[in-house]
Structure formats: structure tokens, C-alpha cells
Amino acid sequence: MASPRTESLHPDAAGIDMLPGVAALERLLAGQRAALETVAAALPALDAASALMAGAIASGGRLVYAGAGSSALMAMADALELPGTYGVDPDRILILMAGGLPRDSRMPGDTEDDAEEAARAAQAIRAGDLVIAVAASGATPYPMSIAREGRARGARVVAIANNPGAPIFELADVAVCLPTPPEVIAGSTRMGAGTAQKAALNLSSTLMGIRLGQVHDGMMVGLVADNAKLRGRARGMVERIAGVTPGAADGALAKAAGAVKPAVLIARGMSADSARALLGATEGNLRAALARIDDPDRAARREDTNHGSEE
Known part of the structure; x- marks a missing residue:
């Protein structure tokens, strides 16, 4: 039986252990670039x-990231960034990693x-959750079992793997195949396969944030500032979007408990309660909320037209 691509030898890797450092790094970097192209x-x-990710969050479900080894680490990195970047409630994210989340540098392989x-x-x-199962080989028992059980419990499944025809795709509602070339260091899927997985996860979760109204003109308006760096970033966003001074932006953020979207509306003259109510009425979409402030009649007409087309 032929080895899966992720376990095959790279044709250009012979003699890499005898190369000067920079030459070895050039080959490793070429492998990373080739993986990313997939x-x-x-x-x-x-x-x-x-x-599916946006739908799960919007409907009250959770994102369940699942994997083992380096694939699980890629999934975990994506999951842990979502609350700070896009304001996703941490309780709406579940990370299932073979052997549990690492507490130190030990990460057993048998799990x-x-x-x-x-x-x-x-x-x-x-039911209503979305399982995101990541496995370089696409046949790892732990994420396979999570995907199978998740489906049985009424969840939908996204499977990400690096081998075409991977068994885990048979369990998926959406199969994301990243057919990365053989690793320059054979089987070291933390390299090319991991790079492609990380990019794929970043792209899908960022588009989710956009769909959930957490991005406005490339700014992460779902952010809730809780440290000095983020307070500075939040101030800049409120200044730019609302067109106010730094002092006014800081005042609005204070009234909004550090949340950017209501702070923008407060800076435009609304009370904190009115800002939150308007965001609730626009499903958290700041652009739609601003449209109601700038031209309430036009916004109302657009909503009536949209409702009519849905009927």
C-alpha cells in the first residue's frame, strides 16, 4: 500500500543534512511556499x-475544534484568537485535543x-455545533472519532486534511483538501502541512468574522479592549470611523466598557443604551447601524425592500 503524501520522501530533500545552513533553509522555505500554494x-x-462557522455562532451553536498533535495545535491557535479578535464568547468555543491541552512541553503521541x-x-x-476536525493524514483516529460522534449528535462537520481522498472527508459536510507536497523532513507535518492548515483556518475564521459583522473596512470592530495595546487600537478605530478626537474616542470607549462598536455610535451622539439597542436591531452590524444614523429613511426603505424580496 502506498504511503500517504504526508509520509512520502521529498524528491529534493536528499543530502539536506550535508548542506550549509542557509542552503538548507532555502530548501525548507521552498517547501513551505509550495505547501501554502495548495x-x-x-x-x-x-x-x-x-x-457554516458563521451560521453556528449566529444561531447559538459552538465551534468545536478537534485534532491531535501539530494539527491540533494549529486548530487551537485559531480557536484561542477568536474571542480577542472577533468578540466571540469563549463559551462558544470548545477545543478537543488528543491527550488534552498541553500544560508544558510534553505532548504524547500515543493519544x-x-x-x-x-x-x-x-x-x-x-446539535447546532460545528465540528472543525483537522488531521494532516486525514485518518487519525482521534479527530475521526470526534467527527463521527459529532455527526451522530446533530453537529455539522468541516474536515481539513492534507491527503486527497482522506477518510475523514467521508464524515464531513465540507471537505477542505490541502494537498501539500511531501515534507522536506519526511512526515514532519508541523512544516508544510501545518503551514497550509494554519492559513486555511485563518482564512475561514476571518471570513466568519466578516460575515458576523465584526469587521468594518478592515478594522476588527468586534474587539473589546482590555489592555494598553488594544485600548490604543480601539481608540484609533473609534476616531477613524466616528470622525472624532482621541479624547472623545476615549470617553466613548469608557461608556461602552471598551467595546468598539457601541463606542462608535456613542461618539456619534447616541447614549450607551441607544447604541446597544441599535446594534441589537442591526444584528451587530456597525455599517448598518451607521446607515440608520446617517439616513434613517433610506435605511428603512432598504430594509423594507429586503424583507419584500425575502417574501
């Missing part, structure tokens, strides 16, 4: 995956084969 063909699948532990962990999955 993401382009997966954009339609990532679009579909993002739509990726523990399908029974995965089945137990998957009992936390609920």
Missing part, C-alpha cells in the same frame, strides 16, 4: 466552511490513536 484551490471549500477517549470527549458536542 490553499488557493481550497478557497471555495473555505468559503463554505466559513458560512492520537485513542478513539475511545475521543468518543467520550465528543459527548460534550450538541
Whole structure:
């Protein structure tokens, strides 16, 4: 039986251990670039995956990231950034990693084969959740079991793998295939496969943030500032969008408890309660809320037209 691509030898890797440092790094970098190029063909699948992610969050479900080894680390990195970047409630994110989340530098390898532990962990999955299962080989027992159990419990599944025809795709509503070349260091999927996975996860979750109204002209308006760096970033966003001075932006942010979107509306003259109510009426979409302030009659007509077309 032929080895999966992620375990094959790279044709240009022979003698890499005898090369000068820079020459070895050039080959490693070439491998990373080649891996990243595979993401382009997966954009339609990532679009579909993002739509499922946004739908799960919008409807009260959760994102359940699942994996083992380096694939799980890529998934975990994406998951942990979502609250700070796009204001996703941490309670709406679940990370299931073979062996549990690392507490130190130890990450045992045998746990990726523990399908029974995965089945137990998957009992936390609920209908309406979205499972994002990541596995370089696409056959790792732990994420396979999570995907299988998740489907049985009424969740939908996005599967990300680096081998065409991976078994995990059979369990997926959306299959994201990233056919990365063999690793320059054979089997070291933290390299090319991991790079492609990280890019794919970043793209899909960022598009999710856009769909959820957490991005405005490239600014992460879903942010809630809780440290000095983020307070400065939030101030800049409120200044730019609302067209106010730094002092006015700081005052609005104070009234909004550091949340950018209501702060923008407060800076435009609304009370904190009115700003929150308007954002509720526009499903958290700042652009739609600003349109109501700038031209309420036009915004109302547009909404009437949209409702009419839906009927």
C-alpha cells in the first residue's frame, strides 16, 4: 500500500543534512511556499466552511475544534484568537485535543490513536455545533472519532486534511483538501502541512468574522479592549470611523466598557443604551447601524425592500 503524501520522501530533500545552513533553509522555505500554494484551490471549500462557522455562532451553536498533535495545535491557535479578535464568547468555543491541552512541553503521541477517549470527549458536542476536525493524514483516529460522534449528535462537520481522498472527508459536510507536497523532513507535518492548515483556518475564521459583522473596512470592530495595546487600537478605530478626537474616542470607549462598536455610535451622539439597542436591531452590524444614523429613511426603505424580496 502506498504511503500517504504526508509520509512520502521529498524528491529534493536528499543530502539536506550535508548542506550549509542557509542552503538548507532555502530548501525548507521552498517547501513551505509550495505547501501554502495548495490553499488557493481550497478557497471555495473555505468559503463554505466559513458560512457554516458563521451560521453556528449566529444561531447559538459552538465551534468545536478537534485534532491531535501539530494539527491540533494549529486548530487551537485559531480557536484561542477568536474571542480577542472577533468578540466571540469563549463559551462558544470548545477545543478537543488528543491527550488534552498541553500544560508544558510534553505532548504524547500515543493519544492520537485513542478513539475511545475521543468518543467520550465528543459527548460534550450538541446539535447546532460545528465540528472543525483537522488531521494532516486525514485518518487519525482521534479527530475521526470526534467527527463521527459529532455527526451522530446533530453537529455539522468541516474536515481539513492534507491527503486527497482522506477518510475523514467521508464524515464531513465540507471537505477542505490541502494537498501539500511531501515534507522536506519526511512526515514532519508541523512544516508544510501545518503551514497550509494554519492559513486555511485563518482564512475561514476571518471570513466568519466578516460575515458576523465584526469587521468594518478592515478594522476588527468586534474587539473589546482590555489592555494598553488594544485600548490604543480601539481608540484609533473609534476616531477613524466616528470622525472624532482621541479624547472623545476615549470617553466613548469608557461608556461602552471598551467595546468598539457601541463606542462608535456613542461618539456619534447616541447614549450607551441607544447604541446597544441599535446594534441589537442591526444584528451587530456597525455599517448598518451607521446607515440608520446617517439616513434613517433610506435605511428603512432598504430594509423594507429586503424583507419584500425575502417574501
